[in-house]
Amino acid sequence: MRLTGSCLCGAVGFELEGWVSPIQACHAERCRKATGGLFSPEVAAAGDKFVWTGEVGNIASYEAPLLDTPPAYRRNFCRTCGSPLPVEHEGMIVLQAGVLDNCSELDVFRHAFVGQKSGCCEITDGKPQFEGQPPVPDVSELHE
């Protein structure tokens, strides 16, 4: 699958090609704070054909204090508009579905960290729920 995305002001964009996961709704408190959403709509993708477009100098990063074990929780965002931008994590790319130009082929397939779910978020879609971090998705769940 080929995906493109950009931040709100358009200064920073990206393109990628290869396998893409469906959307994981992450309810972790850190992910809610980082995105401003009731949950973070996370997409994992192949990292080998990922490229930034636009003004890469506009990408800022934040690393939160380590909670447990490395790697640290890191967020990329646009210096101008604050949109969350993709982060490289263990050779793959993790991004927020909301910054994609088109995510019509992706759907929410599970909920992560529901143990930290917001009190005003009710999960009604019947998709699998995990108290904490779910296992790595099965290959059959990935879009090529």
Ligand SMILES: [Zn+2]
């Ligand atoms: Zn921007």
